[in-house]
Amino acid sequence: xxxxxxxxxxxxxxxxxxxxxxxxxxxxxxxxxxxxxxxxxxxxxxxxxxxxxxxxxxxxxxxxxxxxxxxxxxxxxxxxxxxxxxxxxxxxxxxxxxxxxxxxxxxxxxxxxxxxxxxxxxxxxxxxxxxxxxxxxxxxxxxxxxxxxxxxxxxxxxxxxxxxxxxxxxxxxxxxxxxxxxxxxxxxxxxxxxxxxxxxxxxxxxxxxxxxxxxxxxxxxxxxxxxxxxxxxxxxxxxxxxxxxxxxxxxxxxxxxxxxxxxxxxxxxxxxxxxxxxxxxxxxxxxxxxxxxxxxxxxxxxxxxxxxxxxxxxxxxxxxxxxxxxxxxxxxxxxxxxxxxxxxxxxxxxxxxxxxxxxxxxxxxxxxxxxxxxxxxxxxxxxxxxxxxxxxxxxxxxxxxxxxxxxxxxxxxxxxxxxxxxxxxxx
Numbered sequence: 001x002x003x004x005x006x007x008x009x010x011x012x013x014x015x016x017x018x019x020x021x022x023x024x025x026x027x028x029x030x031x032x033x034x035x036x037x038x039x040x041x042x043x044x045x046x047x048x049x050x051x052x053x054x055x056x057x058x059x060x061x062x063x064x065x066x067x068x069x070x071x072x073x074x075x076x077x078x079x080x081x082x083x084x085x086x087x088x089x090x091x092x093x094x095x096x097x098x099x100x101x102x103x104x105x106x107x108x109x110x111x112x113x114x115x116x117x118x119x120x121x122x123x124x125x126x127x128x129x130x131x132x133x134x135x136x137x138x139x140x141x142x143x144x145x146x147x148x149x150x151x152x153x154x155x156x157x158x159x160x161x162x163x164x165x166x167x168x169x170x171x172x173x174x175x176x177x178x179x180x181x182x183x184x185x186x187x188x189x190x191x192x193x194x195x196x197x198x199x200x201x202x203x204x205x206x207x208x209x210x211x212x213x214x215x216x217x218x219x220x221x222x223x224x225x226x227x228x229x230x231x232x233x234x235x236x237x238x239x240x241x242x243x244x245x246x247x248x249x250x251x252x253x254x255x256x257x258x259x260x261x262x263x264x265x266x267x268x269x270x271x272x273x274x275x276x277x278x279x280x281x282x283x284x285x286x287x288x289x290x291x292x293x294x295x296x297x298x299x300x301x302x303x304x305x306x307x308x309x310x311x312x313x314x315x316x317x318x319x320x321x322x323x324x325x326x327x328x329x330x331x332x333x334x335x336x337x338x339x340x341x342x343x344x345x346x347x348x349x350x351x352x353x354x355x356x357x358x359x360x361x362x363x364x365x366x367x368x369x370x371x372x373x374x375x376x377x378x379x380x381x382x383x384x385x386x387x388x389x390x391x392x393x394x395x396x397x398x399x400x401x402x403x404x405x406x407x408x409x410x411x412x413x414x415x416x417x418x419x420x421x422x423x424x425x426x427x
Contacts, residue, residue: 008379010354083413085415088411090256096130096134096173098170110205112140118180126379127176132305133280134169136298137165137288140284142404142405159227167228167230168284170225171237174221181214183195185208186212188207194328225238230287236280242271244275247271259356269305269311272310274310275306278306282295297397300393301397308389308423309394314382316427317339320427330370333360333369340381341373345377345378348378355368397416
């Protein structure tokens with residue numbers, strides 16, 4: 001079986017822009033792909049066996065510790081009874097979601113209508129990010145959240161919440177606002193007509209309103225963020241907004257060399273997708289009073305989960321259908337984007353390079369690119385890479401200090417199970 005040509009160590013270097021990113025966990029070559037969540041344990045065990053056989057030839061630091069953690073930590077985690085992460089925090093998510101809806105409604109009729117439409121069609125998705133954040137908060141806490149925190153916090157965004165759990169809920173809310181704003185702006189940039197199977201906001205209200213609606217969400221997120229009165233957290237989430245713009249610029253200004261570089265693609269992916277998950281996870285840990293090393297593990301979890309999520313997204317653009325995806329299949333190719341499967345496939349089929357460089361604009365380019373990708377190991381190697389990052393996310397959870405309560409332990413299991421769900425998703 002072909003293996004990804006880029007190790008996690010080089011991905012970490014390519015995605016690192018700040019000190020916390022430069023201290024990311026090192027790992028070995030890509031893990032073998034498992035077609036469903038169950039065999040994730042086999043991924044970890046298989047990687048450990050390979051690590052022992054090839055330990056002397058490793059080109060990265062910490063491979064022994066990496067193998068030990070996978071053997072001792074992930075085996076018990078993946079053998080545990082699966083937990084539905086979404087049902088575990090369902091009531092709290094409903095509370096956060098309702099507060100989010102209320103916070104984006106404004107007295108300006110047009111913006112209010114746009115917000116109502118967006119949430120009405122459910123275009124914000126399954127709430128993966130807030131679910132992950134609330135589970136992270138509980139996994140590091142010595143207390144089970146009080147039923148009081150399941151109610152909607154009706155304080156305005158500019159009011160400082162004195163309770164730790166409410167502050168962590170604010171991070172979940174802020175993260176969703178930033179995420180939704182990025183979707184609105186992306187749909188304008190990409191001239192998208194469909195979002196989750198229904199007309200995108202920009203196709204209903206026009207580009208100007210869509211852009212302003214996204215700007216409004218970012219402004220509301222900034223107000224709520226400032227009210228937390230924590231400079232470290234403010235810096236983390238502000239960095240996310242910078243990263244989103246940086247990622248988009250990297251995509252728009254790629255050189256010919258960049259278009260075929262997995263290093264460049266991974267760096268762009270970190271900025272556009274993983275930064276939000278990494279920095280918000282770390283913010284939740286900081287607000288929970290966690291020390292630096294634990295906060296960094298939370299950052300690692302979000303980072304690797306975000307990268308795994310995007311690599312799976314790349315695969316689904318080829319293997320999914322319009323009904324499943326809620327958008328046209330091969331959308332990336334039609335938008336002129338060379339994602340991980342294409343970059344890998346180009347190593348086997350040199351003729352793909354010219355298609356990539358002209359961004360699939362000539363007649364028949366999209367169809368030819370699709371055939372060449374399917375006639376290569378491109379999709380498999382992208383799966384390998386996604387599986388590796390999912391395992392590294394689970395490793396970060398396994399590396400945390402012992403859980404303080406049974407509920408915290410259950411939430412850690414749920415965080416681990418999210419990594420499996422990300423790999424197995426079909427849309």
